[in-house]
Amino acid sequence: MQFLALALANIGFLQILKTGIPCPFFYCYGCPAAAFACPIGVFQHYAALQQFPFYALGVVGLFGLALGRFWCGWACPFGTVQDLVAWIRRRDDTFRLPRVAWTKFLVLGVVLLLAWLAAETLFCKVCPAGSLFAAIPHRFVSPELDFGTFFYVHLATLAVALVAFFLIGRFWCRYLCPLGAIFGAFNPVSILKVKVDFSKCTRCEDCLKVCPAKIEKLEEIENCTDCTRCGKCIESCGSEAVKISASFKE
Amino acid sequence: MKRNRLFTIRLVLLGLFIASVAVFAAAQYGLVQSFVRFLCTSCLGLGG
Numbered sequence: 530m531q532f533l534a535l536a537l538a539n540i541g542f543l544q545i546l547k548t549g550i551p552c553p554f555f556y557c558y559g560c561p562a563a564a565f566a567c568p569i570g571v572f573q574h575y576a577a578l579q580q581f582p583f584y585a586l587g588v589v590g591l592f593g594l595a596l597g598r599f600w601c602g603w604a605c606p607f608g609t610v611q612d613l614v615a616w617i618r619r620r621d622d623t624f625r626l627p628r629v630a631w632t633k634f635l636v637l638g639v640v641l642l643l644a645w646l647a648a649e650t651l652f653c654k655v656c657p658a659g660s661l662f663a664a665i666p667h668r669f670v671s672p673e674l675d676f677g678t679f680f681y682v683h684l685a686t687l688a689v690a691l692v693a694f695f696l697i698g699r700f701w702c703r704y705l706c707p708l709g710a711i712f713g714a715f716n717p718v719s720i721l722k723v724k725v726d727f728s729k730c731t732r733c734e735d736c737l738k739v740c741p742a743k744i745e746k747l748e749e750i751e752n753c754t755d756c757t758r759c760g761k762c763i764e765s766c767g768s769e770a771v772k773i774s775a776s777f778k779e
Numbered sequence: 780m781k782r783n784r785l786f787t788i789r790l791v792l793l794g795l796f797i798a799s800v801a802v803f804a805a806a807q808y809g810l811v812q813s814f815v816r817f818l819c820t821s822c823l824g825l826g827g
Contacts, residue, residue: 544816548815549808549809549811559818559819559823564815566811566815570814571814582807583807584800586799587796587799588796588800590792590799591793591796591800653823654821654822659822664823664824664825667823667825676824676825677821677824679821679823681824718792779786
């Protein structure tokens, strides 16, 4: 499904296929074949213009209200990159860091504040997703363009990010992703949820041991801002106490 | 009680987001599309 999302994000190889719809994942609209808009890029543009992104926020809000951070676990191309790096590593994280939920909210706040103060999309200049999905592809499809300082800054941030992904699984999603912060804020109210039936739960905590988001308490699974609804906890539960639920009413 | 509150919050948010899209899509869609259509070369460190 993650590769399907990546393919869908890249159907904009013709100008007519480039839409004004924000995508529900972290993907650079500077990519030569991008079909959808990066929500963080859009929000920065609006902050720089000192306007409110009613339409884009409405679209992102609908995505978040429906599925919460499901998008991070199942659709985000940058999440896929992190999963691929983890697959290459083939062992548990080199560094086990504690779960810290607030850092990505801080990143989101700083990114928008800087865009508003500088009247420019400053985060885009260092974004590692932009490096991978836009700056490097343009090296091949637009050889006529010169490469300035920020191209090399992009390469540096991507290199640092890849090393971090190699050492710590889903590092970007867990600590830094500003879009993950937005969708994470929707986790407590999203229609799609992962729920634990405590009448069946044996408290073996097998679900927590396999959790890529490193959730530490069973009670936090349902509403915490880090759960990407990846479903690994559901697969690992021998007593079928963890299940996915989609209901507007409960 | 908790279930009713969650249902109400979802309903309010759904209404807000649908209204935001319905009211502002015509005015703001084009600007968002321009971000996708026109490459920000300085953002990627291209063009010198």
